[in-house]
Amino acid sequence: MPPKVVITKEKMLNAAFEIVREQGIEVLTARSIAQRLKCSTQPIYSMYASMEEVKDDVFNRAIDFALARMKQYHNENNAAAMNLAIGCLLFAQEEKGLFKALYLSDYRRQFLERNRDKLSEELFAAFLQIDNRLSELEESKAKTVFFKVITYWLGIGTRINTNTIELDIDEATEMLEEMYKMLTRKEGLL
Structure with a gap:
């Protein structure tokens, strides 16, 4: 008899994250996770009291993943804040399921009713840190x-x-650059 496969919380969260990454958060169920892991739903419910808890953990993991991906983009010709904005566009283009989960899903609203908006807070903090001119402004x-x-x-x-x-990433980048320059000029930062 082959050894029994042990389903750990980490394996279960990895499977759930990949489901959301590929298909979106709407399809995340105990059954879809169990199918991915080739097991019953019992291990999932032994680790979590509800699917809401699973989704919250997956959503938090998606936030961390998104922030890391968005911060990876770098072009030395851009202001650092513009690099972050372009990184965000690339995330939207390359990680369709995660982008939809984090920004376009009904679950986002439900998550924010129970949790702080970590994604926006982290992006704002990064935005302030990567463009020194912004620290000259009042916080508001x-x-x-x-x-x-x-x-x-x-x-x-x-x-x-x-x-x-029908917009390629270069055209989108140009639009963002124009907007950012207008905003920084309006605030007297150029």
Whole structure:
């Protein structure tokens, strides 16, 4: 008789994360995780009291993954804040399931009702750290600039993610650069 496969919490979360990455958070169920792991749903419910807890852990893992991916993009010709915005666009293009889960899903709203908006907080902190000029602004003005950039980026990112616009990443980058320059000029940072 072959040895029994042990399903650890880490294996289960990895499987759940990959399901969300490939198909979105809407399809994440105990059954879909069990099918991926080739086991029953029993190990899942022995580790978690509910699927809401599983989804919260997967959502937090997706946030950490997204932040790391977004911060990877670097072009020395860009302001650091612009590199982060472009990294966000590339994330929207390359990680369709995760982008939808983090920004476009009904689950996002449910998650934020129970948890702080770690993703926005982390992006704002990174935004402030990577463009020294932003630290010269009052926090409320810096948040306004960030909100405008992220709203503009999210609109473009959503259109790229959902394939509802014929726009390559260079054109999207140019649009973001124009917006960022207008905003920083308006705040007297150029």
